Amino acid sequence: MSAPVPPPDDSPAAPQTPAPWGRLQQWWAGLSLRASLLWVLGVTLVTPALLLLVVGQRIAQTQQQTLLAEAMQSVMVVGAASLGDPMWAIDMHAIEAAMRRLLDNPAVVGVRVREERPDAQAIEMGSPTMLARLQRGEAVDGVVVRREDIFREGLLLGSLQVWFDTRLQSPAVRQGQWQLVALVLLQMCASLLVLSVFLTRRVARPVERLKALASAMVAHGAEPSARTERRRLDELGQLGRLMFEVQQQLQDSFGALEEKNRQLQHMALYDALTGLPNRNLFRELVEHDIGQAQRAGGRFGLLFVDLDRFKTINDALGHAMGDQLLIEVAHRLRSTLREADVACRQSGDEFMVLARQVVDWQELATLSERLLHALARPVLLGNTPARVSGSIGIAMFPDDASDFETLVKHADVAMYQAKSLGRARYSFFLPEFNTRRQASVALEQQLSEAIERREFVLHYQPQVHAQHGHMVGCEALLRWHHPARGLLAPGEFITMAEESGLIAEMGLWVRDEACAQLARWKAEGLRPGVMAINVSALEFRDHRLVDSLRDAMMRHDIAPQEVEVELTESALMADSDTSLRIIDRLVELGVRLAIDDFGTGYSSLAYLKRLRPHQLKIDRSFVRDIATDADDRAIVKGVIGLASTLGMDVTAEGVEDEDQRSFLCQEGCTYLQGYGIARPMPAEDMARWMRERVVASA
Numbered sequence: 298m299s300a301p302v303p304p305p306d307d308s309p310a311a312p313q314t315p316a317p318w319g320r321l322q323q324w325w326a327g328l329s330l331r332a333s334l335l336w337v338l339g340v341t342l343v344t345p346a347l348l349l350l351v352v353g354q355r356i357a358q359t360q361q362q363t364l365l366a367e368a369m370q371s372v373m374v375v376g377a378a379s380l381g382d383p384m385w386a387i388d389m390h391a392i393e394a395a396m397r398r399l400l401d402n403p404a405v406v407g408v409r410v411r412e413e414r415p416d417a418q419a420i421e422m423g424s425p426t427m428l429a430r431l432q433r434g435e436a437v438d439g440v441v442v443r444r445e446d447i448f449r450e451g452l453l454l455g456s457l458q459v460w461f462d463t464r465l466q467s468p469a470v471r472q473g474q475w476q477l478v479a480l481v482l483l484q485m486c487a488s489l490l491v492l493s494v495f496l497t498r499r500v501a502r503p504v505e506r507l508k509a510l511a512s513a514m515v516a517h518g519a520e521p522s523a524r525t526e527r528r529r530l531d532e533l534g535q536l537g538r539l540m541f542e543v544q545q546q547l548q549d550s551f552g553a554l555e556e557k558n559r560q561l562q563h564m565a566l567y568d569a570l571t572g573l574p575n576r577n578l579f580r581e582l583v584e585h586d587i588g589q590a591q592r593a594g595g596r597f598g599l600l601f602v603d604l605d606r607f608k609t610i611n612d613a614l615g616h617a618m619g620d621q622l623l624i625e626v627a628h629r630l631r632s633t634l635r636e637a638d639v640a641c642r643q644s645g646d647e648f649m650v651l652a653r654q655v656v657d658w659q660e661l662a663t664l665s666e667r668l669l670h671a672l673a674r675p676v677l678l679g680n681t682p683a684r685v686s687g688s689i690g691i692a693m694f695p696d697d698a699s700d701f702e703t704l705v706k707h708a709d710v711a712m713y714q715a716k717s718l719g720r721a722r723y724s725f726f727l728p729e730f731n732t733r734r735q736a737s738v739a740l741e742q743q744l745s746e747a748i749e750r751r752e753f754v755l756h757y758q759p760q761v762h763a764q765h766g767h768m769v770g771c772e773a774l775l776r777w778h779h780p781a782r783g784l785l786a787p788g789e790f791i792t793m794a795e796e797s798g799l800i801a802e803m804g805l806w807v808r809d810e811a812c813a814q815l816a817r818w819k820a821e822g823l824r825p826g827v828m829a830i831n832v833s834a835l836e837f838r839d840h841r842l843v844d845s846l847r848d849a850m851m852r853h854d855i856a857p858q859e860v861e862v863e864l865t866e867s868a869l870m871a872d873s874d875t876s877l878r879i880i881d882r883l884v885e886l887g888v889r890l891a892i893d894d895f896g897t898g899y900s901s902l903a904y905l906k907r908l909r910p911h912q913l914k915i916d917r918s919f920v921r922d923i924a925t926d927a928d929d930r931a932i933v934k935g936v937i938g939l940a941s942t943l944g945m946d947v948t949a950e951g952v953e954d955e956d957q958r959s960f961l962c963q964e965g966c967t968y969l970q971g972y973g974i975a976r977p978m979p980a981e982d983m984a985r986w987m988r989e990r991v992v993a994s995a
């Protein structure tokens with residue numbers, strides 16, 4: 298077991314007074330290179346100079362003392378000699394005169410002559426204060442006394458005492474000393490000057506420049522003037538070159554990093570595919586405008602643009618084409634807007650527009666129309682011309698919301714409203730749309746649970762031979778028994794299923810149920826003919842479509858000729874290899890192929906040639922006004938003519954009355970389908986209908 302760790306001591310540490318050596322180290326460490334060089338120079342030059350001076354002084358002193366001793370000796374000898382005669386003659390004046398001459402010597406501060414004669418007084422001369430101190434027996438610094446006996450003809454006449462001030466130097470010695478000091482100082486200054494200039498130029502300044510280079514490297518700045526260092530051949534030159542190389546490498550790395558940084562910033566704010574601002578940047582711009590509009594007053598519009606059926610095009614033509622389409626859409630939005638307005642890609646096929654400084658709703662309506670118009674122009678995707686439309690929802694600040702999120706939400710809700718009104722249009726936000734949108738979201742949730750709850754059911758609409766009137770087959774049409782809203786037609790949920798991806802699972806169920814029903818009718822002895830099954834364009838990207846259809850046919854013992862797959866023209870636009878291979882595999886499987894709603898899409902005749910479907914189904918919108926609209930008549934005739942030339946059957950959809958029926962029969966239409974023959978009905982009703990027809994024709 299480990300010992301418990303003591304809690305960290307939070308009490309402030311007692312301030313430690315650094316030892317003198319420590320303080321010196323601290324001070325030394327704090328010095329700049331130049332200052333420390335100067336200090337070293339100073340110490341190394343001044344110390345020997347001082348030593349030189351001291352030693353010189355000592356030598357000078359020794360010399361001085363020798364000279365002084367000799368000088369004192371000669372003064373004593375000469376003095377004693379000069380006093381001999383006057384003392385012999387007891388000539389006091391001459392004695393004093395001789396003493397004064399001795400005092401003329403500047404080193405002599407006092408003279409005393411003592412005679413041996415009885416009663417003779419000692420005679421003293423010199424500085425009175427000095428004499429007084431000497432008489433008191435005080436020692437005076439630097440003053441020495443010499444004594445010399447005075448003889449004449451072998452007779453001791455007295456003695457001479459002289460006090461010398463040894464502090465007085467001889468001028469020659471003093472001059473010599475000054476010269477030495479001056480020389481040493483001169484040499485010291487000269488050395489200091491030369492060395493400091495040399496060291497400053499050769500070491501301190503280059504090091505400072507290298508330091509500046511290093512600082513510039515740290516600050517990522519431009520290269521400072523360290524070129525001179527790089528030209529040198531010594532260690533500092535090598536260091537300069539190395540640092541320069543490091544700096545170049547760093548600059549390259551910084552350049553690359555800055556570029557990366559710029560790219561990252563761009564990625565963080567712009568959409569990589571279209572180059573438009575992304576939602577983050579758009580939000581910032583809108584929030585900025587909100588702030589400005591709140592301060593200064595003002596309005597702006599937020600438009601939510603969603604492409605209609607983009608998913609279908611994307612899945613049918615492939616993602617590369619889908620991307621190309623989005624780029625083109627972004628370009629069109631941008632070029633339709635005013636300079637000040639901002640378009641952003643919100644996600645997928647959703648775009649947003651910030652329409653700045655808007656005065657009224659009319660202005661936004663005009664802008665939306667211009668945008669819709671721009672989007673509606675055909676786009677060439679590879680070699681395939683495609684048409685795309687957009688639905689636009691509009692919310693206005695501050696009328697519909699005063700914050701970004703709510704503005705977007707309301708514009709989104711308005712966009713859904715535009716979609717539900719039939720797409721390719723714009724809609725302003727109204728508070729009640731919120732409830733509708735919520736209902737739509739709830740419906741999507743319920744749709745995802747509908748298969749498990751067995752709420753789907755198939756209705757069947759018969760198809761008859763145009764000339765003979767006998768039943769040739771029926772179309773399986775999906776219905777949803779909604780728990781609250783009752784029976785819903787596909788128009789109310791197929792798009793939602795396609796957009797949410799639920800269509801795949803639903804398609805699986807439809808194919809199985811249609812084959813199962815066909816088998817049941819056959820088992821009942823009925824002859825329903827061919828079962829036409831609708832397949833969404835989105836399912837043509839998944840090979841499981843073929844496998845699941847084969848499985849369903851095998852499971853229920855249905856022959857391929859008894860099944861017809863109805864695909865829309867958008868699936869035909871499927872330029873992608875996958876879609877075309879799936880269609881080829883369906884043909885290989887032996888099932889019939891029909892092009893649904895023929896004439897409403899943008900299929901190219903080349904596809905008809907390539908795929909050779911068994912039949913074309915004329916959309917009911919052309920059949921509806923056959924009686925009154927010459928164009929529709931011409932189109933219907935044209936489709937029938939085309940089909941017969943290519944050896945295909947034609948089924949006319951939406952046949953409701955006798956006029957339509959007779960026109961179609963007359964033009965050679967192969968099969969008819971519509972309320973005029975029978976409405977779509979549940980399986981049991983369909984069985985009854987078949988039985989009644991058999992009875993009627995018998």
Ligand SMILES: Nc1nc2c(ncn2[C@@H]2O[C@@H]3COP(=O)(O)O[C@H]4[C@@H](O)[C@H](n5cnc6c(=O)[nH]c(N)nc65)O[C@@H]4COP(=O)(O)O[C@H]3[C@H]2O)c(=O)[nH]1
Nearest residue numbers: 774775786787807831832833951952953970971972973977
């Ligand atoms: N006004 C009028 N309408 C007529 C007449 N005769 C038939 N109709 C309607 O026309 C539609 C024909 O189907 P569609 O063109 O394949 O168009 C279908 C088809 O594209 C799609 N759909 C239906 N069932 C399925 C399905 O199981 N899977 C997929 N992917 N789509 C389906 O939903 C579309 C609509 O289906 P429904 O609402 O059942 O509408 C059916 C049918 O009820 C007529 O004389 N007058």
